[in-house]
Structures are given as structure tokens and as C-alpha cells.
Amino acid sequence: MYPKEENMKQKTVERVFPYLSMESWITVFYQILRIYFLNRVTPKNFKTLPGVPINESTVDQAMSKSNIYSVSESILLKWMNYHYN
Secondary structure (H helix, E strand, C coil), X not given: CCHHXXXXXXXXXXXXXXXXXXXXXXXXXXXXXXXXXXXXXXXXXXXXXXCCCHHHCCCCHHHHCCCCCCHHHHHHHHHHHHHHC
């Protein structure tokens, strides 16, 4: 490898590193939240929340069978969507 190419790669790494580092830390914090806090959100807890009508407090079948979101994440998305509307 030529010295000029090595210098260009080093500059690229130094420029991109802060963004990759920030993204990595955000991912780590999200996983910690997911493991320790999202497991506390259950369909049973969702039904007992004040301010949510009974017909809105059910978890849809499509939400519980999602490959992308867990049941807890789906419940929180539904809750946020309800209050946003």
C-alpha cells in the first residue's frame, strides 16, 4: 500500500469514527432498555392503564405475530399512537 492511500484511509476512519461510536452506544442503551424495562410491559398491564378505552386496550393479532417488534414494543407503539391521535 502506498503512503498516500494509507493517509487517506486514516483520515476517513477519523472522520467516520464519532458517528459509528455514537450509533453503537445508542444501540447498546436501546438493548439495555429492551431487556430490563420493556419486559415489564404486558397486555395485562396495558388493559389496566387509565385513560385508554377498553376497545383500544386489546393487542391485535398482527401485532403479537410481528417479526420486527416484540409484544411489549407493539403495546407501546399502540399506546403512543392512541395518545398522538
